[in-house]
Amino acid sequence: MVAKIKSGKSLIGALNYNENKVKQDKAVLIAAVGYPKDAECLSFYDKLFRLTDLAAMNQRSKTNAVHISLNFPNGEYLADETLRGIAGDYLRGIGFATQPYLVYRHEDAGHPHIHIVTTNIKRNGERINLHYLGQNESEKIRKVIEIKYGLTKAEEQTQQKPDLKAAIAVASYGKAETKRTITNILSFTLRSYKFTSVPELNAVLQQYHIQADRGAKDSRMYAREGLIYWVLDQQGNKIGVPIKASTIYGKPTLKSLEEKFRLNTQLRKPFKEGLIKILDLVLAKPQTKNTFQGELLKKDIQVILRQNDEGRIYGVTFIDQKNKVVFNGSDLGKAYSANQLSAQLLPDLPGKINRQRQSDDEIAGNVLRQTATGGNELMDVLFAAEREDLAALNKFKRKKRKGLKL
Template structure:
């Protein structure tokens, strides 16, 4: 079982998301826990009001809504009664005993999963502490429940593959606005609160991994002038397709105004030297090997859980590079890491990033790189766990060979320590 916890400021948005799934026939409300009536006898406003009565008791808490998803292995076909028991047991262990909640069974994915909607405001007005709730309470609770009910453990490879967030399938969302909105919303709900991005371009570096882009339109357009934002689906070539969806039609946290506030917060969060150091070390380690191509660097970083977005001009010249670190959940432009990790530096460090090489490789993969696709790959699945298995072996060399490879190391040191030598002025003695 995999448990994912989202905290929010809007009960209405969370409830509306689940109720829309019910209306579309993709979910069912199994239970209204600690409600005065059965779930089937409650309408939307009655479900919402029960929770809002508690949130009104505490106006100081920033986050007053909790949205949990419990995800099971595709091979597990669990009856509704057992799902209800598991959900209530999980909430008790999480520190929410007696809190009213709504339980939904969703059927819109390849694996069975539940959604729980509740509030962290208790009847006495006190707030249940949410900081680091996943590590403190959810992880121990998940492991206990797996053993108690004989569930497949989250570490099993089948469950990990089932719970990967997949890129949006552009071919499936071309035919209707509702399908497009649902596909985009599923990605936004996971990506926006999880990753640290300090600009719209950095956010798009992440969203492009899932065939989505946040678009402000042309500068002369009405949406740009009014600080609007739409989300669009990208096809396999990185081109915009389908119906654009206004950010305001999703939950509040997707609008440009909200994101701009988050940009400032994320700038400070990304300044952690340890986060940058991991990425710098991965790049430097690659350049200790014999292969010093840009393609080799992209492949090596991917093994470390880092996707690389390359930007080229029409002549194929590399002018921008962005790193999406799926382990630290941080997005960095090359210049953020230092001058030695920028696009201009790699044009010197790698011998095949110039205009001539770009023209020679003007194929499909190169077009994807120009359009912003990371790694030149059309579709990718990302696991939440990156073990970094590629760190111990660089370009097929062992540690001894790397240390003895003076040719490669000399080139790196020459590049980093290159200085213009000043000519020494000779002291001339005048005759006599």
């Protein structure tokens, strides 16, 4: 079992997160301990006010929200009754025995887990100290619970590498709250991928139908280094109302992203040579745009080619999905820039070629059939142009002979 403790200043934010998951059928409230009603009878405000009333007992403490997740490995599915017992034992172990709390079973990731929402302010106004809570009390009770319930140990669980990408759903406007959807996707992307510019970030985000937008270069927002995030439709068009970066959890503003860009510039360096070797191997054979993208996709490398209306490539980005690194083509070297690739890749005409081959085969077949039956109509049609040219040539020769009196 892996336990994660987050503390904050917004009880309503922690509650909203879980209640939105319930609305999306991705979570279920399985316990409400320390409440005057049964869990199924509680309204949103019943859940909230029980916690905020306690938090109000200590006006000086700004941090009054505690949001805990207990995570179990794939395949370790536990009954709700067991999960309720684990949650209760864990909270008693970290000193929250007298606190009211809510337990949600989540089904929005690749592994089983529960979320617990509570407050660290007691009825008498005293504050439960959260300093080193995760390192000390949490670690002790975690080990006791693993033995008691026969759970996979945290040391073994952390060796597993779940497919995080599979746990992140592509944004679909209107299906869930826009801000929450963008927050979830950004949280995963910023944590998992190494990119060094907004366009490189967008190369990843657009996989999930999200886009970071600085605005037009002559706009006020661009001048003030503002940043907003959009949800995109299936065609890649912006839809709905954009969300300001400063209002999103973690504040993924341009300023904070630029710090990440500088760090990622160093972090992605070890993966550069490996990517170049793969590109060289694929480009050693003649490739069209489609085959180039297809061959690299087999090696977990996504190629994003930006083309103008005439089909000319003016930009290229490589996403190494295995190592979660993003490179602009020119950053790898001149040979992998948009201009060089545009000159090297053959044109994509598979549809036209196939249709032509099919047409040629049909004509050849008809010719064979007509010849076998002694028919000459199709032959006359096929060679009409050539016969006209031949007749014209003979006519020209006759005139020339006549002129020469031959």
